[in-house]
Amino acid sequence: MKHVPSEKSPEIENVLEKMFGRTTAIDTQTCSYCKKPVTAFRDALSEKEYSISGLCQKCQDEVFGR
Numbered sequence: 712m713k714h715v716p717s718e719k720s721p722e723i724e725n726v727l728e729k730m731f732g733r734t735t736a737i738d739t740q741t742c743s744y745c746k747k748p749v750t751a752f753r754d755a756l757s758e759k760e761y762s763i764s765g766l767c768q769k770c771q772d773e774v775f776g777r
Contacts, residue, residue, distance in 0.1 A: 715737070717759075737761070737762065743764065744765075745770055749768075750768075752768050
């Protein structure tokens, strides 16, 4: 499934792209933190979070807890 970055203000987009490469990561279906390919998500909420942060399931679990 192709993921699309969630819409944010241009200022926020610029910061996230500079810090984490979030939009680039989502466009290439990789994690913005660990840079590994994104494979699957546990549920719809985790998949939605990917469109916001660009974090794969493993990194989401590390950041937010399981």
